[in-house]
Amino acid sequence: MANVDETNQTKFPNQYQTWLATSEQADKEDMLAAYPANIILWAGSSFAKEYNSPRGHQFAVADVTHILRTGVSVEEGKKGLSASCWTCKTPDAPRLMNEMGIEGFSGANFTDLGTEIKSVVYCSDCHEDGSAKLALPRPHAQDAMAKIKLPFDKQNTSMQGAQVCGQCHVTYYFQPERSDKVNIPWIFGSTADDIEKYYDTRRFYEWIHPISKTPMLKARHPEFEHWSRSKHAEAGVTCITCHMPPATDDKGNEFTDHKVGNALEHFDNTCKACHSSQQAISKTLAKKKQQINTKARQVEDLLVKAHFEAKAAWDAGATWPLMNDAIMGIRHGQWRWDFAMASHGLYAHNPEEGNALLDKAIEQVTLSRTLLAMILKQLDVEKVDYPDISTKEKAHAVIGFDKDAAEAAKVMFIKDEVDKHWHPVARQGYEN
Numbered sequence: 001m002a003n004v005d006e007t008n009q010t011k012f013p014n015q016y017q018t019w020l021a022t023s024e025q026a027d028k029e030d031m032l033a034a035y036p037a038n039i040i041l042w043a044g045s046s047f048a049k050e051y052n053s054p055r056g057h058q059f060a061v062a063d064v065t066h067i068l069r070t071g072v073s074v075e076e077g078k079k080g081l082s083a084s085c086w087t088c089k090t091p092d093a094p095r096l097m098n099e100m101g102i103e104g105f106s107g108a109n110f111t112d113l114g115t116e117i118k119s120v121v122y123c124s125d126c127h128e129d130g131s132a133k134l135a136l137p138r139p140h141a142q143d144a145m146a147k148i149k150l151p152f153d154k155q156n157t158s159m160q161g162a163q164v165c166g167q168c169h170v171t172y173y174f175q176p177e178r179s180d181k182v183n184i185p186w187i188f189g190s191t192a193d194d195i196e197k198y199y200d201t202r203r204f205y206e207w208i209h210p211i212s213k214t215p216m217l218k219a220r221h222p223e224f225e226h227w228s229r230s231k232h233a234e235a236g237v238t239c240i241t242c243h244m245p246p247a248t249d250d251k252g253n254e255f256t257d258h259k260v261g262n263a264l265e266h267f268d269n270t271c272k273a274c275h276s277s278q279q280a281i282s283k284t285l286a287k288k289k290q291q292i293n294t295k296a297r298q299v300e301d302l303l304v305k306a307h308f309e310a311k312a313a314w315d316a317g318a319t320w321p322l323m324n325d326a327i328m329g330i331r332h333g334q335w336r337w338d339f340a341m342a343s344h345g346l347y348a349h350n351p352e353e354g355n356a357l358l359d360k361a362i363e364q365v366t367l368s369r370t371l372l373a374m375i376l377k378q379l380d381v382e383k384v385d386y387p388d389i390s391t392k393e394k395a396h397a398v399i400g401f402d403k404d405a406a407e408a409a410k411v412m413f414i415k416d417e418v419d420k421h422w423h424p425v426a427r428q429g430y431e432n
C-alpha cells in the first residue's frame with residue numbers, strides 16, 4: 001500500500017489505533033431530506049443531487065466515491081470532474097501533485113485517478129513522514145496561510161495544529177483558468193465580504209441558476225475561517241484543544257487522541273478547564289444552535305421565493321438592466337447563507353459571525369424581493385407560481401432531477417469500476 005505503512009502502526013500504536021477508530025463515527029444525515037429548500041437553492045449544481053453531513057475521517061474516500069455528485073462514468077464527449085475532488089480526502093492527492101505537477105493532477109479526470117487512491121486522511125496529511133512534526137503537504141494551503149500572513153513554518157505548534165485541519169476544513173474553489181486547481185480565495189482576506197469582493201471583481205461564478213439565471217457562488221465548509229475570528233481562537237483554544245484532546249493509555253503514557261470527532265464527548269478533559277458546568281454550556285450551545293437554525297430556515301424560504309419571482313419576471317420579458325440589482329441581491333444573500341450553513345458546527349465555533357451573516361442575508365434577499373415585486377408589477381405579472389417543495393422527492397421533481405436514473409448509473413459505476421479496480425478504502429462502510 002502506498003502511504004499506509006506498517007512503521008506508523010508499530011511506532012505510534014496509540015495514535016494509530018485512535019486514528020483507526022474514527023470508523024466508529026458512521027452516522028450521517030441526509031441534508032437534502034432534512035432541508036428540501038436547499039435543492040432549489042442549489043438547482044443546476046451537483047449539490048442539489050445529494051448532500052450529507054460529515055462523518056469520521058475513515059469514510060472520506062468511500063463517501064466521495066459513492067455520492068451522486070461525483071464518481072460516475074464520464075459521458076462521451078464530456079470532460080468529467082476534476083481530480084481536484086480528491087484533494088481533501090487522501091494523502092495520495094499531495095503525492096500525485098508531486099508526481100504529476102499541480103495542474104497535471106487537477107487537469108486529470110476524477111475517476112481516472114481512482115485506482116491511485118489508497119488511503120483516507122492519514123498521518124502524512126498532518127505530519128512529516130514517520131515523525132510527530134506537523135506538516136502542511138497541500139500547496140493551496142501553504143499559499144493561503146501566507147496570504148493571511150500566517151505562514152505555516154513561522155507558527156507555533158498550536159496554530160500549526162489548527163492549520164493542518166485548515167488544509168481541508170476551509171472554503172475553496174476550482175480555478176478554471178488553471179486547469180481547475182484548488183484555490184483558497186483569500187487575496188483580500190478570509191471573511192465572507194473579502195471573498196465576495198474577490199469573486200465579484202473577477203466576475204466569477206460557479207454556475208448559472210436555471211430558475212432565476214443568477215450567477216451563483218458556492219461556499220464550502222469554512223470551519224477554519226469562522227474559528228479564526230472566534231473568542232476561542234483569541235484565547236488560544238484551537239481545533240486540537242476541542243477535537244483531539246490529551247488521552248492516557250493503560251500504561252499511563254500520555255498521547256493526543258487521534259479519534260477526531262465530537263468535541264462534547266471530551267468535555268471533562270477539554271472544556272472543563274475553562275467552563276466548570278457542562279449543563280450550562282450545553283444549554284448555551286442548544287440556544288445558539290436553535291437561533292441559527294431558525295434564521296437559516298427564514299433565509300432559505302426568502303431565497304426560494306426570490307428565485308421563482310425572478311423566473312416569473314424573466315418569463316414575462318424582463319431584461320438584464322432591469323433585473324441586475326435584484327439578481328445581485330440573490331447572489332450575495334445566498335453566498336452569505338451558504339458561508340454560514342456550509343460551516344459545520346458554526347453555532348459552537350462562532351455563533352456571532354453566523355448570526356451576522358444570516359441577518360445580512362435576510363436584508364439582502366428582502367431588498368431583492370422588493371425590487372422583484374416592482375419589476376413584476378411593471379410587467380403586469382399578478383401571480384407567481386411557488387411549487388410544492390415540501391419533501392426531497394417533490395423538490396427533485398421541480399428541478400427535473402431523475403434520481404432513479406442517477407442511482408442506477410452509480411450502481412453500474414461501482415460494480416464495473418470501483419469493486420473491480422479500486423482500493424478497498426473506496427468501499428469503507430459500503431461493503432455488501
Ligand code: HEC
Pocket residue numbers: 008009012015016019121122123124125126127131132134157158161164165240244254255256257258
Ligand atoms: C488530521 C491531522 C492528523 C493526522 C491525520 C494525524 N495526526 Fe498525529 N498529531 C496531529 C496533531 C495536531 C498533533 C498534536 C501536535 C501538538 O499539539 O503538539 C499530533 C500529535 C502526534 C504525535 C505526538 C505525540 C502525541 O500523541 O501528541 C505523534 C507521534 C503522532 N501525532 C503520530 C501520528 C500518526 C502515527 C498518525 C497516523 C496514524 C497521525 N499522527 C495522524 C495531527 C494529526
Ligand code: HEC
Pocket residue numbers: 025053054055056057058059060061063064087088089090121125126161164165166167168169239240243244260261262
Ligand atoms: C486531508 C483533509 C482533512 C484534514 C487534514 C482534516 N479533515 Fe476533518 N474531515 C475531512 C473530510 C473529507 C471529512 C468528512 C468525511 C466523510 O464524511 O466521509 C472530515 C470530517 C471531520 C469531522 C466530522 C467527524 C464526525 O464524526 O462527524 C470533524 C469533527 C473533523 N473532520 C475535524 C477535523 C480536525 C479537527 C482536523 C485537524 C486535526 C481535521 N478534521 C483534518 C477532511 C480532513
Ligand code: HEC
Pocket residue numbers: 053054055162165166169223224225227228232237238239240241242243262263264344345346348349
Ligand atoms: C471550543 C471548542 C472547539 C473548537 C476550538 C473547534 N471546534 Fe469544531 N466543534 C466543536 C463543537 C462543540 C462542535 C459541535 C458538535 C456537535 O454538534 O455535536 C463542533 C463541530 C465541528 C464539526 C462538525 C462535526 C459534525 O459531525 O457535524 C467540524 C467538521 C469541526 N467542528 C471542525 C473544527 C475545526 C476544523 C476547527 C478548527 C479550525 C474546530 N472545529 C474548532 C468544538 C470546537
Ligand code: HEC
Pocket residue numbers: 231232235236237241242263264267270271272273274275281284285348
Ligand atoms: C482555554 C480555555 C477554554 C477552553 C478549553 C474552552 N473554552 Fe469555551 N470559552 C473560552 C473563552 C475565553 C470564551 C469567551 C468568554 C466570553 O467572552 O464571554 C469561551 C466561550 C464559550 C462559549 C460561549 C459562552 C457564552 O455564554 O456565550 C461556549 C458555548 C463555549 N465556550 C464552549 C466551549 C466548549 C464546548 C469547549 C470544549 C469543547 C470549550 N468551550 C473549551 C475559553 C475556553
